[in-house]
Amino acid sequence: KCGQKVYETNPWHSYSSLSRIVGGSQVQQGSHPWQVSLKRNSHHFCGGTLVSTQWVITAAHCVASRQLTVTAGEHDLNLKDKEEQTLRVENIIRHPKFNIKKPMDYDIALLKMNGHFKYGSAVWPVCLPDPQEKFDPGYICITCGWGRLRENGILPEVLHEVELPILEQYECSRVLSTLKKPIRGDTLMCAGFPDGGKDACQGDSGGSLVCKRGHGSWTLIGVTSWGIGCARSWMHNLEKKYDRRGTPGVFTDLIKVLPWIQQHIDSGTSCSIQDGKLPDNEGQLLFPELCVWTLLVPEGMHILLNFSHFDVEPDVFCDYDSLSVISTDGRLIGKFCGMDLPLPILVGSNSVRLKFVSDNKDHGTGFSMIYQAIKPGTLLDSGCESLAILFEEGTVQSMHYPEVYSDLADCQWIIHAPENHVVKLIYEHFELEEDEDCAYDSVTVYENVAKENKIARSCGFAVPAPVLSTSSTMLIWFHSDETETFGGFRARFLFVDLNISNSSTEVMLPEEISDITNGTDIPGKSTCVKVPLGRGKEGAKGM
Template sequence: MLISRNKLILLLGIVFFEQGKSATVSLPKAPSCGQSLVKVQPWNYFNIFSRILGGSQVEKGSYPWQVSLKQRQKHICGGSIVSPQWVITAAHCVANRNIVSTLNVTAGEYDLSQTEPGEQTLTIETVIIHPHFSTKKPMDYDIALLKMAGAFQFDHFVGPICLPELQEQFEAGFICTTAGWGRLTEDGVLSQVLQEVNLPILTWEECVAALLTLKRPISGKTFLCTGFPDGGRDACQGDSGGSLMCRNKKGAWTLAGVTSWGLGCGRGWRNNVRKNDQGSPGIFTDLSKVLPWIHEHIQTGNRRKSSRAWCGEQDVIVSGAEGELHFPESLHLYYESKQRCVWTLLVPEEMHVLLSFSHLDVESCHHNYLSMYSLEDRPIGKFCGESLPSSILVGSNSLRLKFVSDATDYAAGFNLTYKALKPNYIPGSGCSYLTVLFEEGLIQSLNYPENYSDMAHCDWIFQAPKHHLIKLSFQSLEIEESGDCTSDYVTVHSDVERKKEIARLCGYDVPTPVLSPSSIMLISFQSDENGTFRGFQATVSFIPKAVYPDLNISISEDESVFLET
């Protein structure tokens, strides 16, 4: 039953008056989590069993931490508020990155069929999925943290649930509650009004034994099982992401688990071996198993808001012979929009840098990208898309990385390792790495003068000094001949976006030198699976622009260029 407004004001007034009696009386802490203004009836076994079998509609305001995740105003999952900016839900609810930008989170929700006073709806700023969660095995570590774009205002109908204390566990036999707008019957319709059900926690042995009776036994490290062997009541489709709530020793509602999955809804599992419509306990993600991870990320997220140094806006120096660089700081964290992040990477002098991507997920190439520059701010290239680029060998001991996010797309950023290498340049290195060079040199196909291999792919990017052009001069060329040079061929571009092709070569005649009208030249060699030849060898030289006064440098000194993947 809800407390009336007049009674609530009177109660608060009495507390204030009592506190004001003496300056030596310390102010009691206001209940910060797990508090409901609705009076809950004392538990007894008759009450518990009747509610499980029949189910019940909750009174508005009973669970102010309960939220509804909606895609285009349609409820898809539940969740629990744990602070003004953070919500906990199931990872499988937000595993599809393509829908995250279409999700809203509504707190103070009670009846899905109408918008009611007290509802608060926010969009999602950041999603953090547990790193051990996998869509190939979505039952284990099924938990995600959602950081809101904004903050919930706590009142009668919106407030946080408590997280467990470290080492706090709710033992087998403890009766806890779950709530949601899930289906009222298996394959039935979603409930419009928030429902609740009480469920007992099972022992780990009971849980394992029940899951072993399935035709395809399932195991996991974060399971918390609830329910009755004969079935009757359970969470169901649409309840995913909601909370398993238990009262702690202080009487505050505490988040013990996150609704994850179950075989069927309310099916028993006592006679699984002898029936086709097998059932399982209700499976929740056990908060006690992932609590350190939750605290780590929520605390990190709160600190970020104030310092923002994590983004590297002021050119963070990253140095050493080898290491790792990733953005955002943790995997499975989506980067935010409207960011500028700068890192300067330095390896020991007279060494070159080898970069290897283990992860790249950058959305729109025009709005979100990772760009690379020399320390003189000469552009090396930009990386975007989702497919991993090859390893990149940079012929310098330093480079600057800039990450830009202008759009509101959600993506997971990048993860790369760097390593210092001795500058032992090999002319065929472009066939092992994307090779970026700032000096003149010799290039050749792999194995030259022996035959190149089938399905070869080689790339070199040359960056000339300011006010210079680049000339490519061939010493030899023996590449399978085809009329349009689409089988085996060398291409030359004056940009790394591959939009400005200035030469496409194949056959057996040494061509005239190729001149790039810019200070950048991308040289690529590709072969198919039908026959191989000796390949090619060529030199790259830098020519002062004054030698060719009629040519205009097509890329300004500070203009960037794309290398889409």
């Protein structure tokens, strides 16, 4: 299981709950088992992060030279640590948009080793984020390294860590615009305290910014890139001379480059052994196992996935063993584990990737699946006979519409908008069994495929107000009980571009569910507030 460590720290999880902390602290050996040291002539000069036995992520500006080695299991630079392992770099892959003349943007590179690191308590991979995974501004994350302990200070011998809050993207951009040469970029993210005192510093470049998921595993969200000075305050920057101004720590946002990372790390990947009998007297099975398949059918066709067997180690968050279905542009369609047979999946495109991973414990018997190319419209895309995955603007409707829907319906649609877009759902007709709490028949809209956060639930005979997603993903779930049935619903969905910001344009956003009548759903009604398009919490990310 990625993102686990023997020595666990307990970072704060909210900026508001933290008092100011000055400086970082030395860590116990094994506290950051994914942290590696990049060395030239046996001397440390940059950090990196282990994501598999053979792949390391670092900053592109760190790898101008090709004569590099990478040491995993490193703790004290002056001692040979127990699990310390050093491998040569076989291949360096810089992001194609990295420009050495403007090295702040797309500052990320992949290093492929000439062998495999052996996992242990001090050598272990970090988790890569899921495509739609978010850690909100104010969330406290950790960066570490062997960089200077203060600006122009000495280099430490032992690994140190600091805890930093993630900044709002708007605040990050604002601070970087106050420099003598304002900095702009597509992949910049900031973390730190406005009054300084805590930061990454020289020698930490290429290292990790990791956040702890709610269920315990550590996830890589940023690569240490640069900053002006070390731990300088950036409060009142405009009142200072240019050479005294500061910035937060600036990192490369991993979510922005995740498809590129997966493209290279997964390319050419095959299982350590093919399915079937093993006739040889001896052999090797490598874990964590990683198997990747790309399904491609003719242009203009869609893909239907049908499972006949499914037995993958169960976990609430599918963090141990899992099968992920991923669109060609890197968006997560679904992640499955356990013993329940998944619904058939209808993918509204002609290509899809399947990624199966397993750790070294508690194996199931795996899965069996048949895929086939079908013409669009062959199935009604009702979301009932299959889980419909939609990538283009269109309509959704209840089964048999405009006739009455069936009882005991359980229909799901997952809509994926392009990057920097949200989904707007507009109901055209609505006729469902009415109930004060929508407990019988209902249409529920969620903001992610895990059904964790509900945006709106509707029932009754009044056409509900339009619903806007909070990200590029929307899940629609239609449910009916075994009693009365009615004419159902029909709705169309559009994609709204967040980059088109117009202060005079207003859209209707649902309030937080907890603010609506103390959590009680009202049939056929929605409570909305007006906000300028592109200036909401999500819209600020593109600014």
